[in-house]
Amino acid sequence: xxxxxxxxxxxxxxxxxxxxxxxxxxxxxxxxxxxxxxxxxxxxxxxxxxxxxxxxxxxxxxxxxxxxxxxxxxxxxxxxxxxxxxxxxxxxxxxxxxxxxxxxxxxxxxxxxxxxxxxxxxxxxxxxxxxxxxxxxxxxxxxxxxxxxxxxxxxxxxxxxxxxxxxxxxxxxxxxxxxxxxxxxxxxxxxxxxxxxxxxxxxxxxxxxxxxxxxxxxxxxxxxxxxxxxxxxxxxxxxxxxxxxxxxxxxxxxxxxxxxxxxxxxxxxxxxxxxxxxxxxxxxxxxxxxxxxxxxxxxxxxxxxxxxxxxxxxxxxxxxxxxxxxxxxxxxxxxxxxxxxxxxxxxxxxxxxxxxxxxxxxxxxxxxxxxxxxxxxxxxxxxxxxxxxxxxxxxxxxxxxxxxxxxxxxxxxxxxxxxxxxxxxxxxxxxxxxxxxxxxxxxxxxxxxxxxxxxxxxxxxxxxxxxxxxxxxxxxxxxxxxxxxxxxxxxxxxxxxxxxxxxxxxxxxxxxxxxxxxxxxxxxxxxxxxxxxxxxx
Amino acid sequence: xxxxxxxxxxxxxxxxxxxxxxxxxxxxxxxxxxxxxxxxxxxxxxxxxxxxxxxxxxxxxxxxxxxxxxxxxxxxxxxxxxxxxxxxxxxxxxxxxxxxxxxxxxxxxxxxxxxxxxxxxxxxxxxxxxxxxxxxxxxxxxxxxxxxxxxxxxxxxxxxxxxxxxxxxxxxxxxxxxxxxxxxxxxxxxxxxxxxxxxxxxxxxxxxxxxxxxxxxxxxxxxxxxxxxxxxxxxxxxxxxxxxxxxxxxxxxxxxxxxxxxxxxxxxxxxxxxxxxxxxxxxxxxxxxxxxxxxxxxxxxxxxxxxx
Numbered sequence: 001x002x003x004x005x006x007x008x009x010x011x012x013x014x015x016x017x018x019x020x021x022x023x024x025x026x027x028x029x030x031x032x033x034x035x036x037x038x039x040x041x042x043x044x045x046x047x048x049x050x051x052x053x054x055x056x057x058x059x060x061x062x063x064x065x066x067x068x069x070x071x072x073x074x075x076x077x078x079x080x081x082x083x084x085x086x087x088x089x090x091x092x093x094x095x096x097x098x099x100x101x102x103x104x105x106x107x108x109x110x111x112x113x114x115x116x117x118x119x120x121x122x123x124x125x126x127x128x129x130x131x132x133x134x135x136x137x138x139x140x141x142x143x144x145x146x147x148x149x150x151x152x153x154x155x156x157x158x159x160x161x162x163x164x165x166x167x168x169x170x171x172x173x174x175x176x177x178x179x180x181x182x183x184x185x186x187x188x189x190x191x192x193x194x195x196x197x198x199x200x201x202x203x204x205x206x207x208x209x210x211x212x213x214x215x216x217x218x219x220x221x222x223x224x225x226x227x228x229x230x231x232x233x234x235x236x237x238x239x240x241x242x243x244x245x246x247x248x249x250x251x252x253x254x255x256x257x258x259x260x261x262x263x264x265x266x267x268x269x270x271x272x273x274x275x276x277x278x279x280x281x282x283x284x285x286x287x288x289x290x291x292x293x294x295x296x297x298x299x300x301x302x303x304x305x306x307x308x309x310x311x312x313x314x315x316x317x318x319x320x321x322x323x324x325x326x327x328x329x330x331x332x333x334x335x336x337x338x339x340x341x342x343x344x345x346x347x348x349x350x351x352x353x354x355x356x357x358x359x360x361x362x363x364x365x366x367x368x369x370x371x372x373x374x375x376x377x378x379x380x381x382x383x384x385x386x387x388x389x390x391x392x393x394x395x396x397x398x399x400x401x402x403x404x405x406x407x408x409x410x411x412x413x414x415x416x417x418x419x420x421x422x423x424x425x426x427x428x429x430x431x432x433x434x435x436x437x438x439x440x441x442x443x444x445x446x447x448x449x450x451x452x453x454x455x456x457x458x459x460x461x462x463x464x465x466x467x468x469x470x471x472x473x474x475x476x477x478x479x480x481x482x483x484x485x486x487x488x489x490x491x492x493x494x495x496x497x498x499x500x501x502x503x504x505x506x507x508x509x510x511x512x513x514x515x516x517x518x519x520x521x522x523x524x525x526x527x528x529x530x531x532x533x534x535x536x537x
Numbered sequence: 538x539x540x541x542x543x544x545x546x547x548x549x550x551x552x553x554x555x556x557x558x559x560x561x562x563x564x565x566x567x568x569x570x571x572x573x574x575x576x577x578x579x580x581x582x583x584x585x586x587x588x589x590x591x592x593x594x595x596x597x598x599x600x601x602x603x604x605x606x607x608x609x610x611x612x613x614x615x616x617x618x619x620x621x622x623x624x625x626x627x628x629x630x631x632x633x634x635x636x637x638x639x640x641x642x643x644x645x646x647x648x649x650x651x652x653x654x655x656x657x658x659x660x661x662x663x664x665x666x667x668x669x670x671x672x673x674x675x676x677x678x679x680x681x682x683x684x685x686x687x688x689x690x691x692x693x694x695x696x697x698x699x700x701x702x703x704x705x706x707x708x709x710x711x712x713x714x715x716x717x718x719x720x721x722x723x724x725x726x727x728x729x730x731x732x733x734x735x736x737x738x739x740x741x742x743x744x745x746x747x748x749x750x751x752x753x754x755x756x757x758x759x760x761x762x763x764x765x766x767x768x769x770x771x772x773x774x775x776x777x778x779x780x781x782x783x784x785x786x787x788x789x790x791x792x793x794x795x796x797x798x799x800x801x802x803x804x805x806x807x808x809x810x811x812x813x814x815x816x817x818x819x820x821x822x823x824x825x826x827x828x829x830x831x832x833x834x835x836x837x838x839x840x841x842x843x844x845x
């Protein structure tokens with residue numbers, strides 16, 4: 001067994017809030033050893049991030065930590081909770097460094113990236129001036145930034161999310177730390193970029209022989225990268241062990257539930273002669289890039305000539321990374337965006353219809369968006385939100401009938417109808433997404449556009465929403481267009497899949513065929529990144 | 538960049554045209570005229586005067602004549618200060634107003650920024666509450682109340698400073714008007730800086746800076762101050778406009794021979810050309826200052842680049 005490096009000893013973190021004390025972490029004990037990757041796993045609110053920020057002394061002012069976090073990397077044992085502030089600062093960024101979940105906002109937008117790396121070197125090493133710059137350049141090269149000699153003088157906004165995370169890693173590694181705390185470092189990134197960053201971290205770990213405390217909610221990452229796993233739930237450590245052993249034989253119910261929450265199952269196919277419900281030919285969406293004086297208007301084509309057909313009762317999955325045009329495509333199909341090309345819904349040609357002409361059709365085609373927090377009006381009760389569509393599309397309904405329909409919709413999504421008198425902020429993310437689905441269902445639509453409906457949810461909640469969507473489809477004969485970057489979810493839900501990149505279709509076909517034998521290199525790359533290759537899911 | 542500046546200046550032309558046109562007709566809507574004095578002029582003389590200045594023509598014709606002259610850079614003669622042209626009066630008054638304004642905005646920044654930073658760093662402490670309470674009072678009390686109070690206390694009761702006059706810009710004469718002019722801006726800037734500083738201190742890159750092992754002073758000085766100042770910089774445009782309009786009142790109260798004072802006198806006297814001259818000048822000045830603020834902003838924030 002290697003030497004212990006960082007030891008959490010009955011760490012407890014209380015937050016003293018105006019309404020009383022909230023305990024985020026309850027007496028957890030575990031140890032990170034030299035050179036190992038330890039994954040701290042849990043869903044949102046489990047206290048995993050709070051524990052790691054406590055080790056860095058970066059907790060907010062309201063937090064009251066107790067217990068001990070012992071650092072064995074220095075001379076003698078030090079408790080990071082009580083060590084002198086000056087000593088803690090000498091450890092931070094030097095012996096223990098940290099990368100964060102938000103690569104877009106974690107760099108100072110006003111400083112060039114080179115300067116931000118040099119700042120760490122100047123703080124903790126004797127390198128100055130040209131020598132420090134040379135080392136920064138070397139680090140940028142190591143983390144795989146293209147054209148490091150040019151990028152060293154870039155500002156953060158000139159880099160992509162993945163590149164910014166690479167800069168964060170370069171900064172974290174500048175002083176060759178013994179421990180890297182990585183707090184969901186790939187959650188905000190596209191899957192292919194995520195895979196690159198994980199590979200990079202693995203390489204650098206070997207090279208520098210450092211330990212990694214990896215905080216994540218993604219069990220796919222854990223399975224592939226961690227030596228050992230600690231599972232947290234509601235501030236408590238419920239289970240820990242070697243990765244392989246823990247996945248093979250989880251002892252705690254919660255761990256088992258997390259592992260089982262990985263999307264499973266396949267969709268039953270629809271009859272081959274099911275009628276076409278939605279069809280698009282050579283669909284294009286163009287955005288003006290802003291007019292400039294004395295120059296012709298520049299145009300960005302977000303969707304470049306896509307053909308698509310969906311039969312009644314089918315689910316078509318659209319997968320792609322951010323910026324691939326998948327959401328734009330979905331919105332154009334519903335005429336929420338101006339587009340060129342033919343769109344037919346049932347027997348009606350949609351292209352060219354203005355918003356007034358579309359209105360009667362809206363009740364038949366509905367949409368559920370990604371963000372369950374932003375897409376429900378905070379000033380309306382749940383009943384008002386769900387019932388609003390009925391006021392437009394079924395104005396003849398009396399108040400009592402409308403209320404009955406709202407209750408029915410809530411029961412449909414397995415929520416208590418009594419909830420209709422409450423406001424959205426009183427509900428969790430999963431419940432809100434159910435409300436959003438109820439809002440769409442109350443109009444009894446035939447077609448539902450689901451734009452990343454489960455991306456903002458924890459895996460276990462995600463599983464219940466997916467089960468709900470399946471159930472609703474079976475009961476009401478719904479047709480889905482399911483947009484997602486999550487291949488596992490799409491595989492479990494869709495009859496056929498469209499892979500998009502840069503506004504065009506890379507590959508499309510029957511779900512099973514496409515997953516078993518992807519033809520295009522890009523599709524294979526996506527699957528590898530999502531850990532779906534060679535795995536019996 | 539030069540293309541951007543050119544574009545902004547071209548965009549200013551319709552703005553200024555609207556301002557000039559509106560002011561022109563509004564002014565002529567007001568009853569009375571430049572030669573309605575207490576002493577009635579003989580009718581022939583008045584007719585002569587009106588004819589000389591085209592005031593006997595219909596208003597739309599006067600407007601065309603005025604715009605024609607303006608395009609040639611001629612702001613016309615003053616009706617009241619008959620020996621001076623409007624251009625000469627503006628040229629005389631502007632340096633005085635400028636000096637007053639620069640001091641005021643300088644003082645506002647010098648006091649407002651640190652107050653805001655201190656309040657943000659010590660938030661929810663007694664210091665914070667004191668600073669923000671004072672700032673609230675500063676925002677609430679108009680400068681035409683503050684100015685006479687200052688004059689009363691420091692000029693009359695304590696007799697430390699003169700109650701008015703310019704005296705070629707001696708510092709004693711400057712203190713009271715500058716303070717009166719800047720108090721409201723100090724309050725605004727302090728409140729703004731506090732809010733913006735608190736927001737920046739909560740941002741992710743500040744957490745990164747702390748995670749690097751920097752001291753709190755380094756974190757604030759190197760990472761927090763500049764981004765926190767950005768909203769204040771964009772406020773400087775409106776602030777200067779506020780100081781300019783404020784100086785109209787303050788110059789009147791302290792008897793300072795700046796443009797603001799001419800403006801008030803001219804409006805009361807129906808000195809049409811002088812009113813219009815100051816409006817044109819103020820308008821152009823505010824447009825220019827806003828451009829300057831935007832250029833400064835882009836120099837401070839690399840995310841904003843003004844392309845052609």
